[in-house]
Amino acid sequence: MENRPIADVKKKGETEGRKIVFEDESTFQLLPSVQRTYSRKGQRPTIETEVITQKCVRVAVAISADGDLDYEVRECSFKSAAMVRFLKNLQQAWRKRRKKILLIWDGASIHTSSAVKDWLVQQADRATIWLERIPPYSPQLNPAEQVWNYLKNVLLANICCKTVKELKNKVIEALETIKEDKDLIQLFFYHKTTGFYN
Numbered sequence: 768m769e770n771r772p773i774a775d776v777k778k779k780g781e782t783e784g785r786k787i788v789f790e791d792e793s794t795f796q797l798l799p800s801v802q803r804t805y806s807r808k809g810q811r812p813t814i815e816t817e818v819i820t821q822k823c824v825r826v827a828v829a830i831s832a833d834g835d836l837d838y839e840v841r842e843c844s845f846k847s848a849a850m851v852r853f854l855k856n857l858q859q860a861w862r863k864r865r866k867k868i869l870l871i872w873d874g875a876s877i878h879t880s881s882a883v884k885d886w887l888v889q890q891a892d893r894a895t896i897w898l899e900r901i902p903p904y905s906p907q908l909n910p911a912e913q914v915w916n917y918l919k920n921v922l923l924a925n926i927c928c929k930t931v932k933e934l935k936n937k938v939i940e941a942l943e944t945i946k947e948d949k950d951l952i953q954l955f956f957y958h959k960t961t962g963f964y965n
Contacts, residue, residue: 785867791912792825793828869897870896872898
C-alpha cells in the first residue's frame with residue numbers, strides 16, 4: 768500500500784483498467800449539526816433535546832466519479848474486522864458491476880492493520896481491489912469528505928434524534944437520497960479543494 772500522487776490516477780476516473788473509488792469514515796452524534804435557519808422576527812429558533820451522553824453511529828462510504836456510492840452504517844466503531852468486512856462487501860458490489868477498483872483512502876490505523884494486510888494477501892490472486900493512500904494530513908484531497916459535508920450541513924442539519932436507532936435510520940435515509948443522485952456525487956469530485964479534475 769504505497770503512496771502514489773493522485774495526479775497519476777485521475778484521468779477519467781480510471782487507471783490501469785480500474786475504477787477509482789475514494790473511501791472515508793465519519794461519526795454522527797445524537798446532538799444535531801446546528802446550522803443557521805429562518806424564524807419569526809423576535810423568536811429565536813431552538814432545538815429541544817434530551818441527550819445526555821454522546822451516543823453516535825459510524826459510517827463508511829466509498830464513492831466513484833461516475834456517481835456510485837457504497838456505504839455501511841454501524842452503531843459501534845470501525846475496527847479492523849469491520850473494515851475488512853466493508854472491503855469484502857465493496858469488492859463484491861464492484862464485481863457485480865464487472866469492474867476492478869483502485870480504492871484511495873487515508874492512513875488511519877485501521878487501514879494499515881494486520882487484519883487488512885492479511886485480507887489483501889488472501890485475495891491477491893483475484894486482485895479485484897487495490898489500495899492506495901492519499902498523502903498524510905490532506906483530507907481535502909478526498910472527495911468522500913464532501914459526502915460528510917453534505918450530510919451534516921444540508922440533509923441532517925438541525926435534526927435532533929432521541930435514540931441511536933432513530934439517528935441510524937435518518938443517516939441511512941440521507942445516504943440513500945445521495946446514492947440516488949449520481950449528479951450530486953459527481954459534483955463532489957469537482958469541489959475546488961479535491962484536485963480530481965483540472
